[in-house]
Amino acid sequence: MSVIKKTLFDSEDIRSFSIRIAESFDEDANAVVLCDDVISACGKMKDEMFQLIVSSPPYNIGKSYEKQVGFEQYLDWQSQVAAELVRLLTPRGSLVWQVGNFVDNGEVFPLDMYFYPIYKKLGLQLRNRIVWHFDHGLHASKRFSGRYETSK
Numbered sequence: 052m053s054v055i056k057k058t059l060f061d062s063e064d065i066r067s068f069s070i071r072i073a074e075s076f077d078e079d080a081n082a083v084v085l086c087d088d089v090i091s092a093c094g095k096m097k098d099e100m101f102q103l104i105v106s107s108p109p110y111n112i113g114k115s116y117e118k119q120v121g122f123e124q125y126l127d128w129q130s131q132v133a134a135e136l137v138r139l140l141t142p143r144g145s146l147v148w149q150v151g152n153f154v155d156n157g158e159v160f161p162l163d164m165y166f167y168p169i170y171k172k173l174g175l176q177l178r179n180r181i182v183w184h185f186d187h188g189l190h191a192s193k194r195f196s197g198r199y200e201t202s203k
């Protein structure tokens with residue numbers, strides 16, 4: 052387990068503290084950092100382990116960290132991820148799911164619209180829809196430029 056020593060404030064009055072970071076689950080660690088495929092990593096975790104899960108999955112838009120597949124195949128894969136995340140949540144736990152748009156040949160597919168029924172079917176209730184508006188990004192030439200993403 053690696054240990055990072057941190058000082059909370061630049062004041063001698065306040066003691067420095069250590070953060071213990073583990074690479075596998077360890078009850079003595081403050082944090083666990085895993086580098087693994089999401090389905091494989093979730094498969095190693097017990098039911099109802101987390102009160103809060105925050106996730107920003109790939110959007111299937113051909114970024115360097117993902118393999119682009121057909122939209123239906125992408126949704127099938129993400130449905131498996133969703134089922135795993137709901138299994139890992141406590142009954143009163145919360146999931147924050149951050150997504151943007153999948154775009155195919157100029158057609159926009161707002162991912163939160165597709166994920167809403169998936170999570171609803173798994174028993175989650177929508178509490179908030181947070182819209183992140185930003186000014187940067189690629190300029191579209193045949194539609195308004197995409198300048199938002201959502202979290203649910």
Ligand SMILES: C[S@@+](CC[C@H](N)C(=O)[O-])C[C@H]1O[C@@H](n2cnc3c(N)ncnc32)[C@H](O)[C@@H]1O
Nearest residue numbers: 087088089090106107108109110116117118149
């Ligand atoms: C939309 S990005 C999220 C970026 C993140 N919100 C951030 O600010 O860095 C999607 C992330 O999912 C990761 N990812 C892609 N396929 C994955 C897989 N099969 N298992 C686990 N993570 C994966 C990518 O490496 C990437 O960091």
